[in-house]
Amino acid sequence: MRSFDVCECGAPLRRMERPTPKPAGTEVLLKVLAAGVCHSDLHLWDGYFDLGGGKRLKLEDRGMKLPFTLGHENVGEVVALGPDAQGISIGARVLAHPWIGCGTCKLCQRGDENLCLSMRSLGVFRNGGYADHLLMPHPRYLIDIGELPPERAAPLACSGVTTYSALKKVPTLKSEPLVIIGAGGLGLMCIALHKAMGGHSAIVVDIDPVKRAAAAKAGAAAVIDGGAADATQQIIAATNGGAWAVIDLVGSSATARLGIDGLVKGGRYIIVGLYGGDVTVSLPPLPMRALTLQGSYVGNLAELTELVDLVRRTGLPPVPVASRPLDDVNAVLGELRAGKIVGRVVLRPN
Numbered sequence: 001m002r003s004f005d006v007c008e009c010g011a012p013l014r015r016m017e018r019p020t021p022k023p024a025g026t027e028v029l030l031k032v033l034a035a036g037v038c039h040s041d042l043h044l045w046d047g048y049f050d051l052g053g054g055k056r057l058k059l060e061d062r063g064m065k066l067p068f069t070l071g072h073e074n075v076g077e078v079v080a081l082g083p084d085a086q087g088i089s090i091g092a093r094v095l096a097h098p099w100i101g102c103g104t105c106k107l108c109q110r111g112d113e114n115l116c117l118s119m120r121s122l123g124v125f126r127n128g129g130y131a132d133h134l135l136m137p138h139p140r141y142l143i144d145i146g147e148l149p150p151e152r153a154a155p156l157a158c159s160g161v162t163t164y165s166a167l168k169k170v171p172t173l174k175s176e177p178l179v180i181i182g183a184g185g186l187g188l189m190c191i192a193l194h195k196a197m198g199g200h201s202a203i204v205v206d207i208d209p210v211k212r213a214a215a216a217k218a219g220a221a222a223v224i225d226g227g228a229a230d231a232t233q234q235i236i237a238a239t240n241g242g243a244w245a246v247i248d249l250v251g252s253s254a255t256a257r258l259g260i261d262g263l264v265k266g267g268r269y270i271i272v273g274l275y276g277g278d279v280t281v282s283l284p285p286l287p288m289r290a291l292t293l294q295g296s297y298v299g300n301l302a303e304l305t306e307l308v309d310l311v312r313r314t315g316l317p318p319v320p321v322a323s324r325p326l327d328d329v330n331a332v333l334g335e336l337r338a339g340k341i342v343g344r345v346v347l348r349p350n
């Protein structure tokens, strides 16, 4: 099999060849049909997240070992089964749940493997789908996609379930406008799923006019330039007095400031994006205004299963998806880093 691996943080991925694995025990071997390129792949490639104030969260300290294969949004065809892999058949086309946990800690036991205390995620702590084959530990992580096209289903594993899980944390989803900060691939997915879930209306904030135009086209009720001096006032005006909920898909110091300052009393700021930075928050307004600041990290297996079911019933989110050969991976990552990609790029191995 061949794969493109991170051999040195930040350096171009290297094309590697090694024997195609034979599944043992409950393992399942997939032939990769589509692998989405996610913005967080840039952080994983760099090997750290920016914590603000010059501090970094190093993935090496969290157990990431080089070399490894990136890619956590994968659709594949089942081509081989371990002797104990049950409930799945050769030829099935499946979406791979990437947020795999240890299975034994309390978080895993309550169904939140995505919050496991010792994560084994695909494309982070075990090899992902920037490859022609992908070895999965157990059939339970494979969700049948039916007739969905692989390149459209692949992004559901990260950008889909991440936004779906954040949207599920909004108690006022159907009754009040929702502010969504960031109109990249994740933002467009969020707008589409918000609509599919019966959301009231979406007010989308982005500093880039091209992305604002894409958000308006995708059905945003209003778009706001996050770089405008009066952006906070615009959010408060567009939500009739302040937002009941903000989903921040960027997660920078500037967007956090904007999101928190734009809340109404009782409002909820949900941070998803991992851009990085820090903010200083005055404490008395937290209790006095009864604000909630909440983090949301990807989603669990039950949510991904629900999401695939939702999409199979209501149709695929109309997020622009460009298909590129796997061999172009380094060019694609460069374009993503330069902010030149609207929507999603999916790699195909041949």
Ligand SMILES: [Zn+2]
Residues within 6 Å of the ligand: 038, 039, 040, 041, 072, 158, 159
């Ligand atoms: Zn991702």
Ligand SMILES: [Zn+2]
Residues within 6 Å of the ligand: 101, 102, 103, 104, 105, 106, 107, 108, 109, 113, 116, 117, 118
């Ligand atoms: Zn666990």
